[in-house]
Amino acid sequence: MSNLSAEAVRLDTADPLAPVRDRFVLPDGVVYLDGNSLGALPVGVAERLERAVRAEWGAHLIRAWETDEWWCYPTRVGDRIGRLIGAAPGQTIVGESTSVQFFNALVAAARLRPGRDVIVSDATHFPTDRYLVASAARLLGLRVVETRPNELAEAVSRFGASIAVVALGAVDFRTGELWDLGELTRTAHAVDAIALWDLCHAVGALPLRVDADAVDLAVGCTYKYLCGGPGAPAFLYVAQRHQPDFDQPLTGWLGHIAPFDLDPVYRPAAGMDRARIGTPHMLSLIALDAALDVFDTVDLSAVRDKSLALSAFFLRCVSDYLDTGILRLTTPGSDARRGNQLTLRHPQAYPIVTALIERGVIGDMRAPDIMRFGFNGLYLSFAEVRLAAATLREVIESRSYLDPRFRTRRFIT
Numbered sequence: 001m002s003n004l005s006a007e008a009v010r011l012d013t014a015d016p017l018a019p020v021r022d023r024f025v026l027p028d029g030v031v032y033l034d035g036n037s038l039g040a041l042p043v044g045v046a047e048r049l050e051r052a053v054r055a056e057w058g059a060h061l062i063r064a065w066e067t068d069e070w071w072c073y074p075t076r077v078g079d080r081i082g083r084l085i086g087a088a089p090g091q092t093i094v095g096e097s098t099s100v101q102f103f104n105a106l107v108a109a110a111r112l113r114p115g116r117d118v119i120v121s122d123a124t125h126f127p128t129d130r131y132l133v134a135s136a137a138r139l140l141g142l143r144v145v146e147t148r149p150n151e152l153a154e155a156v157s158r159f160g161a162s163i164a165v166v167a168l169g170a171v172d173f174r175t176g177e178l179w180d181l182g183e184l185t186r187t188a189h190a191v192d193a194i195a196l197w198d199l200c201h202a203v204g205a206l207p208l209r210v211d212a213d214a215v216d217l218a219v220g221c222t223y224k225y226l227c228g229g230p231g232a233p234a235f236l237y238v239a240q241r242h243q244p245d246f247d248q249p250l251t252g253w254l255g256h257i258a259p260f261d262l263d264p265v266y267r268p269a270a271g272m273d274r275a276r277i278g279t280p281h282m283l284s285l286i287a288l289d290a291a292l293d294v295f296d297t298v299d300l301s302a303v304r305d306k307s308l309a310l311s312a313f314f315l316r317c318v319s320d321y322l323d324t325g326i327l328r329l330t331t332p333g334s335d336a337r338r339g340n341q342l343t344l345r346h347p348q349a350y351p352i353v354t355a356l357i358e359r360g361v362i363g364d365m366r367a368p369d370i371m372r373f374g375f376n377g378l379y380l381s382f383a384e385v386r387l388a389a390a391t392l393r394e395v396i397e398s399r400s401y402l403d404p405r406f407r408t409r410r411f412i413t
Contacts, residue, residue: 004313004316004317004386004389005383005386007313007382008313008381008382008383008385008386009382009383011309011313011382012381012382012383015306015381015382016302017298017302017303017306017377017378018381020294020297020298020378020379021378021379021380021381022043023042023043023044023294023378023379024040024041024042024043024227024294024378024379025040025041025042025043025046026040026379029360030360030361030362031360031361031362031380031384031385031387031388031391032362032379032380033361033362033363033373033374033375033380033388034362034363034364034372034373034374035224035225035227035374035376035379035380036176036201036205036224036225036339036340036341036372036374036376037224037364037372037374038223038224038230039204039223039224039225039226039227039228039291039376040227040376040379041227041229042227042290042291042293042294044290044291044293045229045287045290045291048286048287048289048290049283049286049287049290052068052282052283052286053283056068056070057282057283070280070282073094073280073282073285073286073289074093074094074095074276074280074285075090075093075272075273076289077094077285077288077289077292078092078093078094078235078236078272079092080289080292080295081094081203081220081222081226081235081292082237084203084204084208084226084295084300085199085203085208085209085210085218085220085237086207086208086209086210086211086212086213087210087211087237088211088240090240090271090272091211091237091238091239091240091243091272092235092236092237092272093235093236093272093273093275093276094222094233094234094235094236094280094285094288095233095234095236095275095276095277095280095281095285096233096234096277096278097231097233097234098128098200098219098220098221098234099128099132100234100250100277101219101234101235101236102128102129102132102198102219103132103135103136103249103250104236104248104249104250104275104277105196105217105218105219105236105238105248106119106132106133106136106165106167106196107136107139107140107248107249108217108238108246108247108248108249109164109165109167109194109196109216109217110136110140110142110164110165110194111245111247112164112194112216112242112245112246112247113163113164113165113192113193113194116161116162116163116164116193117141117142117143117162117164118142118143118144118145118159118162118163118164119133119136119137119142119143119144119145119163119164119165119167120145120146120147120152120155120156120159120163120165120166120167120188120193121133121144121145121146121147121167121168122146122147122148122149122167122168122169122198123146123147123148124148124149124169124172124173124174124175125167125168125169125198126169126173126198126200129167129169129198130146133167139249142164145159149168149169149179149184150179152166152168152184152187152188153187156187156188156190156191156193159191160191161191161192163188163191163193164193164194165193165194165195165196166184166187166188166193166194166195166196167196167197167198168184168195168196168197168198169197169198169200169201170197170198170199170201170202170208170339171200171201171202171205171339171341172201173200173201173366174330174343174366174370174372175330175331175332175343176201176330176331176338176339176340176341176342176343176372177331177332177337177338177339178202178206178332178336178337178338178339181197181208181209181210181213181215182209182212182213182214185197185213185214185215185216186214189214194216194217194242195214195215195216195217196216196217196218196219197210197215197217197218197219198218198219198220199218199219199220200219200220200221200224201224201225201339201341202220202339203220203221203222203224203225203226203235204224204225204226204227204295204300205224205225205303205304205307205339205340205376206300206304206307206339206340207300207301207304210237210239211239214239215237215239216238216239216242217236217237217238217239217242218236218237219234219235219236219237220234220235221234222234222235222288222291225340225376226288226291226292226295227291227294227378228284228287228288228291228292229284229287229288229291231284232284232285232287232288232291233280233281233284233285233288236272236275238272238275243270243271243272243274246268246274246275247268248274248275250277251266251268251277252276252277252278253278254276254277254278254279255268255269255273255274255275255276255277256268256269257269257270294378298378302377303376303377303378304340304377305377306377307340307375307376307377308335308338308340308375309377309382310375310377310380310382310385311338311340311341311342311373311375312335313382313385313386314342314373314375314385314388314389315329315333315342317385317386317389317390317393318344318389318392318393321393321396326346326396327344327345327346327396328344328345328346329342329343329344329345330343330344330345330370331343340374340375340376340377341372341373341374341375342372342373342375343370343371343372343373344370344371344373345369345370345371346369346371346396347369348369348401348402349365349368349369349370349371350365350406350407350409350413351401351402351403351406351407352365352371352392352395352396352401352406353365353371353413354401354406354407354410355395355400355401355403355406356388356391356392356395358406359391359394359395360391361387361388361391361392363388364413365413366413367413373388
């Protein structure tokens with residue numbers, strides 16, 4: 001480990017992103033490897049929220065919708081996220097939860113292809129996505145065909161012009177496997193299906209090109225790599241070419257062309273304003289806006305390069321455990337095939353992760369035997385990664401994870 005310690009120092013000294021770490025609030029004695037679930041707190045967020053509460057809500061009251069431009073936040077912040085996913089202005093909006101955004105996008109996508117009766121869904125989707133696909137299919141009278149992204153071509157060949165929507169995740173939430181958005185979107189377009197992407201584990205972690213890849217619709221959360229805070233509102237991307245016909249199922253008054261006319265008949269607004277539903281969650285939206293300031297000063301390609309370097313260094317630190325099968329790597333080894341997380345498997349994943357957390361190394365686990373570790377290049381150092389690997393080794397070698405207190409299941413894992 002001594003050589004690895006020296007290398008970590010060398011890598012940190014040469015790291016051009018090292019100063020960005022100071023823009024985050026990170027507790028002493030903690031190595032945070034769970035940013036793929038909840039990103040760390042950016043320094044400017046608390047101050048911005050205090051101003052929003054005291055000056056805007058507290059002093060301006062309802063006038064803040066105009067004086068502080070609250071009304072514009074969903075589209076303005078949407079465009080900020082749009083830049084991170086490779087979208088031109090006017091195609092991205094923020095508001096509602098990821099679940100609501102995904103359901104709206106899914107139904108609207110199916111309505112863009114009337115007369116077709118198949119939704120092809122990612123068999124490895126996050127459970128919520130799978131639940132919502134099943135729900136939308138029941139609502140619309142469609143069939144669901146589940147397939148892995150790498151088997152999409154076979155499904156497209158089989159069902160052809162019956163396919164209305166292909167709904168996939170850019171990064172597998174369990175394994176961290178990264179899929180080629182451009183290639184799979186082209187596969188969907190070969191039968192003129194709508195390509196809908198879940199970008200939750202990709203946005204803010206790596207450069208995306210939704211416009212260049214001809215993506216039709218996309219959704220994503222903002223509390224992982226964008227560090228928008230717990231429950232931060234999700235975004236929706238609708239390619240310009242689809243906006244005039246975008247017909248979502250949840251038609252709230254703020255998506256009306258003239259919401260304050262209080263028209264009893266819904267008439268959708270132009271552009272992305274039609275994707276508004278209800279009153280925005282302003283405090284969460286303001287926190288997200290402040291968090292995005294970090295991305296104004298960094299190159300996302302550099303963040304991606306560092307994240308890959310961090311994860312590769314971690315694998316070197318535990319390489320003997322991988323070689324002997326004590327740990328099994330589920331994430332693809334190729335940089336082009338993985339997101340910013342590594343997934344290791346061990347039969348005792350839960351107690352090992354729990355023991356790590358007690359020692360200040362925070363990752364997470366997913367049933368039955370998956371340990372997930374996220375590597376965010378914005379705020380992690382190589383020294384921390386080396387320490388995390390050393391702590392993992394110590395927990396396994398000492399067998400301390402066998403202590404009964406680490407085996408008692410918590411509700412949240």
